[in-house]
Amino acid sequence: MHLRAFVDNIGRRTLNGIAELGYASLLFVECVYWLGAGKFRSQPVRLAAIFRETMNIGVRAIPIASMLCFAVGVMLAIQGIETLKTYGAESKVVIGIALSVTREFSPLIVSILVAGRSGSAIAARIGTMLESQEVDALRVIGINPVRYLAAPLFLGMVIAVPTLTILGDLMGILGGAVYSALELKISLSVYIDQTLASLTVDDIQQGLIKSLVFAVIIVVVGLSNGFQVRGGAEGVGHATTRSVVLSISFIVLADMIFTYLLNR
Amino acid sequence: MDERAPSEAVIEIENLVAHYGDRQILNGVSLTVEKGEIMVIMGGSGSGKSTLLRHLLGLKKPTSGSIRLLGKDITKISKKEIYQLRRDMGVAFQGGALFGSMTVGENVQLPLREHTKLDEKTMQIMARMKLEVMNLAGFEDLMPSELSGGMVKRAALARAVIMDPKLLFFDEPSAGLDPVVSAELDELILRLRNAMNMTIVVVTHELESAFKIADRITMLDLGNILITDTVENVRNSDIERVQNMLNRRPREVDVDTEAYLRRLTGQKH
Numbered sequence: 079m080h081l082r083a084f085v086d087n088i089g090r091r092t093l094n095g096i097a098e099l100g101y102a103s104l105l106f107v108e109c110v111y112w113l114g115a116g117k118f119r120s121q122p123v124r125l126a127a128i129f130r131e132t133m134n135i136g137v138r139a140i141p142i143a144s145m146l147c148f149a150v151g152v153m154l155a156i157q158g159i160e161t162l163k164t165y166g167a168e169s170k171v172v173i174g175i176a177l178s179v180t181r182e183f184s185p186l187i188v189s190i191l192v193a194g195r196s197g198s199a200i201a202a203r204i205g206t207m208l209e210s211q212e213v214d215a216l217r218v219i220g221i222n223p224v225r226y227l228a229a230p231l232f233l234g235m236v237i238a239v240p241t242l243t244i245l246g247d248l249m250g251i252l253g254g255a256v257y258s259a260l261e262l263k264i265s266l267s268v269y270i271d272q273t274l275a276s277l278t279v280d281d282i283q284q285g286l287i288k289s290l291v292f293a294v295i296i297v298v299v300g301l302s303n304g305f306q307v308r309g310g311a312e313g314v315g316h317a318t319t320r321s322v323v324l325s326i327s328f329i330v331l332a333d334m335i336f337t338y339l340l341n342r
Numbered sequence: 343m344d345e346r347a348p349s350e351a352v353i354e355i356e357n358l359v360a361h362y363g364d365r366q367i368l369n370g371v372s373l374t375v376e377k378g379e380i381m382v383i384m385g386g387s388g389s390g391k392s393t394l395l396r397h398l399l400g401l402k403k404p405t406s407g408s409i410r411l412l413g414k415d416i417t418k419i420s421k422k423e424i425y426q427l428r429r430d431m432g433v434a435f436q437g438g439a440l441f442g443s444m445t446v447g448e449n450v451q452l453p454l455r456e457h458t459k460l461d462e463k464t465m466q467i468m469a470r471m472k473l474e475v476m477n478l479a480g481f482e483d484l485m486p487s488e489l490s491g492g493m494v495k496r497a498a499l500a501r502a503v504i505m506d507p508k509l510l511f512f513d514e515p516s517a518g519l520d521p522v523v524s525a526e527l528d529e530l531i532l533r534l535r536n537a538m539n540m541t542i543v544v545v546t547h548e549l550e551s552a553f554k555i556a557d558r559i560t561m562l563d564l565g566n567i568l569i570t571d572t573v574e575n576v577r578n579s580d581i582e583r584v585q586n587m588l589n590r591r592p593r594e595v596d597v598d599t600e601a602y603l604r605r606l607t608g609q610k611h
Contacts, residue, residue, distance in 0.1 A: 119422075121456075207441075215439035218399050219453045220428035 151253020204304025
């Protein structure tokens with residue numbers, strides 16, 4: 079009897095998971111559709127709305143994103159120098175920092191920050207609007223909610239996360255440079271020269287491709303959780319938590335997969 | 343079609359069956375609303391009146407049956423035609439459903455902004471005119487959270503009629519309002535009909551308000567229409583359930599002892 083309930087449960091969860099994946103994919107397609115075809119159906123995605131979302135997701139996150147990436151740079155320098163000391167190759171830390179920041183840490187830290195900051199806000203906002211019938215109000219006015227609410231968020235996210243990642247690259251390298259300057263007495267200009275010599279376009283590109291994927295994950299997870307809110311304030315809270323946990327989990331998993339694929 | 347024909351139906355619902363999950367909420371509802379009349383849909387909680395409204399607004403697809411609004415069957419027409427039809431429909435939701443991120447004025451202007459190409463100034467003037475009608479002059483720069491319950495409903499009404507719709511739907515106008523404010527809202531609904539000759543559908547469970555504004559009343563109970571008739575005839579109806587509703591008598595519950603025991607002991611069959 080227990081086994082049957084167990085299998086039943088697994089089956090049900092799998093079905094729900096697939097249904098949700100389907101819903102999320104549909105949202106993704108719809109966002110892209112409205113961004114492309116909206117103006118031909120007299121329902122354009124307004125530039126002002128896109129700017130507003132990009133501002134909220136990107137520009138307002140600049141201070142905290144810079145700080146975190148700087149700290150990661152410093153941390154990598156400390157660990158790197160400590161490890162490389164064993165081989166007497168402390169100066170090689172520059173390459174290590176440059177590669178790990180651009181390929182890995184900057185996109186990852188920025189995305190996790192944005193997931194916590196904006197992914198949750200997206201789910202909460204959409205969920206609250208759904209509960210207070212604002213989404214119904216949009217629909218009866220003749221405004222497609224995906225076009226009006228989701229599409230600007232989608233584009234804003236896709237612009238903001240890679241842009242923040244570039245900033246994160248710079249701040250991470252700067253963090254490494256400052257610590258190395260103090261610890262190894264490498265001057266800033268030498269450090270930057272070495273960094274530039276060791277970085278290739280591919281390193282930066284890898285980070286940017288990842289950040290684009292992470293951006294899509296954050297916005298689609300946030301939106302689909304928001305649009306599926308049931309059960310009042312508690313439901314909104316649940317969706318908010320869920321969207322943060324899910325998007326961070328998917329980001330880390332996607333990171334692993336992409337790192338594997340991009341390095342083959 | 344003659345516009346002034348006395349019996350021109352603008353809403354025709356035929357045999358509407360609707361489910362929520364597995365539960366059947368509406369069991370074949372048929373209803374006709376004439377041009378220019380105020381139809382009040384009444385019923386207690388769980389009667390299906392909110393579900394009926396959601397279907398009328400095209401927010402849900404029925405299991406079967408048809409809904410014709412202004413001659414178009416909204417269960418069959420394309421998205422584009424529904425989009426066109428929405429210009430002629432105004433809806434005021436129970437909680438107002440004003441957008442919290444916009445001012446009252448921007449809320450009222452939103453349908454104009456989306457459906458017309460009027461310039462900013464004209465839209466502002468039109469919004470102010472509607473707010474004036476709703477006794478909300480001077481409030482256009484406030485945020486919805488700064489308004490009282492009655493003001494929110496009136497602002498929502500202003501947004502609903504900004505496009506001068508042919509059809510107006512109003513969900514629970516009196517819910518959550520004190521008697522005076524609620525009576526003022528009833529006056530407003532009557533004035534709107536007289537001034538703009540709209541067809542108005544009001545969903546409510548408030549008897550007093552229903553009797554005051556309605557031309558005809560439809561009473562729903564457990565997904566079936568009990569009666570659709572003029573206020574006078576509804577009052578004098580000899581249907582027991584109608585009288586129960588009018589006299590606020592509690593429903594009599596049929597007691598099935600066997601089923602009751604089964605429920606208590608948690609047995610399925």
